[in-house]
Amino acid sequence: MNDFSPACFASIAVVSLLALAVLQAVTFAIGRKIGRYNVVDVTWGIGFVVVAAVAAIVGDGDSSRRFTLFFLAAIWGLRLAWHVHRKSAGKGEDPRYRELLDRAGGGTGTIVRKIFLTQAAAQWFVSLPLQVSAAAGPTTGPWRFVFVAGVVVWIVGLLFEAIGDEQLNRFKADPANKGTIMDRGLWSWTRHPNYFGDACVWWGLWLIAASAWPGALTILSPVVMTYFLIFATGARLLEKSMSKRPGYPEYQERTSYFFPLPPKRG
Known part of the structure; x- marks a missing residue:
């Protein structure tokens, strides 16, 4: 039996996109204020935690799998964010972003498009397993072994x-x-x-x-x-x-x- 809810997935996908857009807008504002845009690397892990939270809250699929995925994504994402923050704190701009800034001539549009919008799109696409799973029915039978694996x-x-x-x-x-x-x-x-x-x-x-x-x-x-x-x-x-x-x-x-x-x- 297919217990997947397309309407629920659509809601998760839209809310996730909006949440990532807000997150990236805040990250851009912080980067502009402190004078370095490599702060976006800290947001990389946090973005997945945000999507996992949206999926867990908005989703109406199997609750045990929904919250397991949120728990696992949160551990990974927050650990990564903290690690990147420690590594980059007090240092200058990442050479990758400095090169991009030089090519863009300081153009805000290019920076937003090539750094922040690109990352938001990547976060949304990579997190699709979390979004789809949150709208699916329970894991049953031998598929439990796939869950454990x-x-x-x-x-x-x-x-x-x-x-x-x-x-x-x-x-x-x-x-x-x-x-x-x-x-x-x-x-x-x-x-x-x-x-x-x-x-x-x-x-x-x-x-x-x-x-x-x-x-x-x-x-x-x-x-x-x-x-x-x-x-x-x-x-x-x-x-x-x-x-x-x-x-x-x-x-x-x-x-x-x-x-x-x-x-x-x-």
């Missing part, structure tokens, strides 16, 4: 992301490591444990959503997130800048790019 994948992802970030923070905090490449702990298995963990989080959330029809149809959301993490704005851009640092080419040769694998021994 999703929670397990989410846990693996969060651990990779959180542990990887903490290991890197401790490494950078030690003056003895200045000028060297982080290649310990999870960073010896993958050059991007935080991005790998991020991808796992969203594949886990998608699996939970896919445990009730038509959640499986939102598969493009984790695909797009993974694409951005690997090829677009995540690992690829970082590799481009890091490859110029002494020791990084050697690190690349012995360590897996994205998926964790045992390090090669030279």
Whole structure:
């Protein structure tokens, strides 16, 4: 039996778009006031928490799955927001945004369109599993195993992301490591444990959503997130800048790019 409510999904989708628009407008105002727009990176995780909250409140689908997804999205999103805030606090503009500002000549329209509207659209699309699931019926029968598998994948992802970030923070905090490449702990298995963990989080959330029809149809959301993490704005851009640092080419040769694998021994 299909208990999905298209009308409920439409309400969630519209309210989510409006909530993200307000969030991005506030973020733009803050960025303009403090003189740096990389504050939008803090809003990245918060936006998903906002959509998850909208889905949990507005949705009339299965309540246990609805609030499980909200709980998991909130843990991930708030942790990420706090991590990014700590990393960027007291520092200048991100080089990516500085380059965009230089090209735009300070034009407000270009900044809003290419940074804030783009992020809002990405947040809305990637969060579709949360929105669709909130309008779907209960998870039944063998599909409960898909739900459990999703929670397990989410846990693996969060651990990779959180542990990887903490290991890197401790490494950078030690003056003895200045000028060297982080290649310990999870960073010896993958050059991007935080991005790998991020991808796992969203594949886990998608699996939970896919445990009730038509959640499986939102598969493009984790695909797009993974694409951005690997090829677009995540690992690829970082590799481009890091490859110029002494020791990084050697690190690349012995360590897996994205998926964790045992390090090669030279």
